[in-house]
Amino acid sequence: MGTSIRALLLSQMDTFTPSEQKVAQALLDRYPSLGLGPIASFAKQAEVSDPTVFRFVVRIGFPNYSSFQQALYGEIDTAMNSPLARMDAFHSSSGTRESHAGIFRQLSQSLATTIEGLDAAAFDKAVTLLATPDIRVFCGGGRYTAPLASLFAFTLAYARPHVQYVEANVNLASLALADMGRDDVLVIFDFRRYQKDSLRFAKAAHRLGARILLITDEWLSPIGEIADIVLQILGRPFAMLQTNVPALALAEALVISVTNRLPELARQRMEKIENLNTGGIEQDTNRRDLPE
Structure with missing residues (x-):
């Protein structure tokens, strides 16, 4: 999956049924640990049945509960990798010299992913x-x-x-x-x-x-x-x-x-700050002009 399961849940929460929302909220409250245990424990925490959790997992794009857990473990692996480990993995792969356009595309995608979730x-x-x-x-x-x-x-x-x-x-x-x-x-x-x-x-x-x-x-x-x-x-x-x-x-x-x-407060505050800045500059200039 391109985005994390957490981001997926947050972006689709309004489309879930009440039972699905209970499952999603339970997972968000104990993310990702709740999804790493048995489906029965997950269902008990969410106060729903085992089949409801299974249907929810399928609903968000996984063929079964096992693949859902594998995705969570993948997120944990990514989270645990240090910057140095990520650099080593990066330089061991091909295409390390990415163009400026490619870098900007990644930045744009990172921003779009945050907005979506x-x-x-x-x-x-x-x-x-x-x-x-x-x-x-x-x-x-x-x-x-x-x-x-x-x-x-x-x-x-x-x-x-x-x-x-x-x-x-x-x-x-x-x-x-x-x-x-x-x-x-x-x-x-x-x-x-x-x-x-x-x-x-x-x-x-x-x-x-x-x-x-x-x-x-x-x-x-x-x-x-x-x-x-x-x-x-x-x-x-x-x-x-x-x-x-x-x-x-x-x-x-x-x-x-x-x-x-706070448009009026912000405007007045910015005006005051700018006036103080200008006044301070003029005061320093005048002080330098005074005879020793």
């Missing part, structure tokens, strides 16, 4: 939360995702106040936790391989009463167990690096949607 209800819930100007928003990530979190915080701060980027550093993260409390929001980016520091930080914020908005990949960061909202990136990896295009697009879509919800 995006949970629209979760996205709207995230926008509603971020568009509440009185709450404080903290944004953080790990070694790989910190630049995404930083850029997201920077652009969101143009649309609304009370936005803070949390450095990917244990000591600095602790300082942020000291200021975090109930009704605050932590937006955290966490992709494979998931960082223990990010999980510890998210759990600490959760204990303080902060709501967690997780942006992760299709295999779902462990932070998902405590997150209030989960948005997933479904783009496929390249040889050595996983593309940031879908994640960046999702982050910008959130900021644009928040701006659309």
Whole structure:
């Protein structure tokens, strides 16, 4: 299958019957582990019959339950491969010198896959939360995702106040936790391989009463167990690096949607920021012109 089973379920959820939706939701709640066990255990968890699970598996494109499980195992194998392992596999195959047009096609496909599988209800819930100007928003990530979190915080701060980027550093993260409390929001980016520091930080914020908005990949960061909202990136990896295009697009879509919800506040805030920037430049220039 071209996309993950998770993405398939999310994209087709509205077309499922009530019984099929129970099966799909049970799998999403314990993805992918529920589908790796016996069909009887799956059915019990979903509160349906064994034949209902079997018909559902056939409904989403598998000839039998065994092939469905093989697909899940394939996803796990892909998820467990490190960037170095992916690079080794890539360079052992033919056609490693892909043209720029081919690379752009892959990027476009990664973005299209994310759009297709995006949970629209979760996205709207995230926008509603971020568009509440009185709450404080903290944004953080790990070694790989910190630049995404930083850029997201920077652009969101143009649309609304009370936005803070949390450095990917244990000591600095602790300082942020000291200021975090109930009704605050932590937006955290966490992709494979998931960082223990990010999980510890998210759990600490959760204990303080902060709501967690997780942006992760299709295999779902462990932070998902405590997150209030989960948005997933479904783009496929390249040889050595996983593309940031879908994640960046999702982050910008959130900021644009928040701006659309708060047009007047965003306009006033941008004007104020630009005026302060201009004033600061003029002040520095005047100071340099003063005699020693």
